[in-house]
Amino acid sequence: MKILVIGSGGREHAIVWKLKQSPKAGKIYCAPGNAGIAQMATCVDIAVDDLPALLAFATKEKINLVVVGPEKPLADGIVDTFKRSGVKIFGPTKEAALLESSKVYCKEFCRSYQIPTADFEIFTEADEALAYVRKASRPLVIKADGLASGKGVIVANDLATAEDAIRRILVDREFGAAGNKIIIEEKLVGEEVSFMAISDGNHVLPLASSQDHKAAYDGDQGPNTGGMGAYSPAPIVTNGLYDKIMERVMVPTIRGMVTEGRSFTGLLYAGLMICKGEPQVLEFNVRFGDPEAQPLLMRLSTDLVDVLWNAVTGNLEKVPLLWDARPAVCVVMASGGYPGDYEKGKSIKGIEEASDLPDVQVFHSGTKRAGDALVTDGGRVLGVTALGKDVAGAIEMAYAAVSKISWDGVQYRKDIGQKALRRTHA
Numbered sequence: 064m065k066i067l068v069i070g071s072g073g074r075e076h077a078i079v080w081k082l083k084q085s086p087k088a089g090k091i092y093c094a095p096g097n098a099g100i101a102q103m104a105t106c107v108d109i110a111v112d113d114l115p116a117l118l119a120f121a122t123k124e125k126i127n128l129v130v131v132g133p134e135k136p137l138a139d140g141i142v143d144t145f146k147r148s149g150v151k152i153f154g155p156t157k158e159a160a161l162l163e164s165s166k167v168y169c170k171e172f173c174r175s176y177q178i179p180t181a182d183f184e185i186f187t188e189a190d191e192a193l194a195y196v197r198k199a200s201r202p203l204v205i206k207a208d209g210l211a212s213g214k215g216v217i218v219a220n221d222l223a224t225a226e227d228a229i230r231r232i233l234v235d236r237e238f239g240a241a242g243n244k245i246i247i248e249e250k251l252v253g254e255e256v257s258f259m260a261i262s263d264g265n266h267v268l269p270l271a272s273s274q275d276h277k278a279a280y281d282g283d284q285g286p287n288t289g290g291m292g293a294y295s296p297a298p299i300v301t302n303g304l305y306d307k308i309m310e311r312v313m314v315p316t317i318r319g320m321v322t323e324g325r326s327f328t329g330l331l332y333a334g335l336m337i338c339k340g341e342p343q344v345l346e347f348n349v350r351f352g353d354p355e356a357q358p359l360l361m362r363l364s365t366d367l368v369d370v371l372w373n374a375v376t377g378n379l380e381k382v383p384l385l386w387d388a389r390p391a392v393c394v395v396m397a398s399g400g401y402p403g404d405y406e407k408g409k410s411i412k413g414i415e416e417a418s419d420l421p422d423v424q425v426f427h428s429g430t431k432r433a434g435d436a437l438v439t440d441g442g443r444v445l446g447v448t449a450l451g452k453d454v455a456g457a458i459e460m461a462y463a464a465v466s467k468i469s470w471d472g473v474q475y476r477k478d479i480g481q482k483a484l485r486r487t488h489a
């Protein structure tokens with residue numbers, strides 16, 4: 064089977080790495096890919112949002128299965144475009160991708176189908192939004208409606224921050240049309256969990272649990288990022304909580320999307336806050352989480368080609384998902400300054416020594432080749448991922464690998480996995 068993976072991050076490297084282990088995978092292409100992906104697939108220089116060029120390539124190469132990594136092409140309707148041309152593609156249609164691309168749609172959907180989420184109001188006028196927050200007596204979260212690369216959410220613990228967020232989105236138009244509407248919602252307190260499931264439109268096949276580390280610095284301090292590390296499983300997700308998440312969030316969402324006439328095929332990712340043992344939806348994403356995909360796919364024993372193929376052909380009940388019982392931990396190594404300004408083009412040393420360690424995979428995100436050298440080419444640069452016999456072992460091995468890798472200005476969190484460790488020992 065000829066496969067095309069779309070994207071260029073650690074998530075896509077992990078997807079390509081896992082697909083390549085399948086006896087059913089023939090030639091694998093990745094658009095545009097990165098230096099790590101280029102070692103195991105043929106990278107083609109087409110941007111993720113150049114839908115006509117991607118379709119022309121897939122048609123010319125007679126690609127049998129397309130796997131979409133990031134949200135942008137899904138929100139733009141890549142699945143609709145490819146399906147119209149008869150190309151099998153894993154991901155939701157544009158209408159179903161609204162669960163991620165419009166936070167207003169997501170919140171109203173949750174309200175309609177009684178899926179637990181924070182109380183909220185929707186505003187289009189700054190005056191009304193300002194009047195609302197001035198009357199509110201509790202901390203709020205202000206969210207731009209559309210895609211804003213994770214920057215459109217402002218947790219406002221005081222009135223000044225809330226007012227500033229409203230002005231930035233609705234008056235200064237910092238996020239352009241993505242900020243035509245805002246949501247103002249109650250701030251929830253608890254622990255965040257990422258819960259993903261694959262669906263063929265009807266069946267819901269849950270993945271193992273995982274947890275991200277969104278804040279830039281140790282102790283969950285500093286600005287939010289795309290994710291600075293992740294582990295799987297998440298010990299907070301007990302069997303009881305797992306059942307609640309499936310019954311109250313995942314299954315009603317897939318059912319609700321059928322009722323809405325926009326049945327969901329692809330990967331559904333619920334960003335959850337666990338508040339006193341109860342799951343509350345913070346957001347939905349319609350694609351694998353990054354970095355969560357890295358530890359998850361290292362633990363997946365089932366053939367990923369089988370899983371994705373059965374999802375796009377409506378046969379998901381035929382595949383059981385099997386997992387390596389060992390936990391996996393991924394530490395993201397980033398460019399100094401990320402998520403703010405950072406420099407590119409720094410020479411990266413030590414990846415081979417790190418990769419030689421047992422049960423370690425170094426997934427690339429922002430890397431490229433410059434002559435013979437491997438250099439940094441983005442904010443998040445590498446996802447150093449390790450399996451261990453227990454959480455402590457996985458953490459130790461991931462950081463042993465990290466310690467072998469260096470470049471000028473490298474930045475990473477030193478506390479990835481500590482929350483899981485505390486719970487395991489609690």
Ligand code: AMP
Pocket residue numbers: 181204206213216218248249250251252255277287334345346
């Ligand atoms: P979102 O993109 O909606 O998931 O928001 C990004 C991040 O903002 C989340 O991962 C949380 O850390 C935080 N956040 C969003 N909504 C809330 C909320 N209602 N209460 C507390 N934190 C939130």
Ligand code: GLY
Pocket residue numbers: 275289290348351352353354355
């Ligand atoms: N790691 C969070 C995300 O993929 O959105």
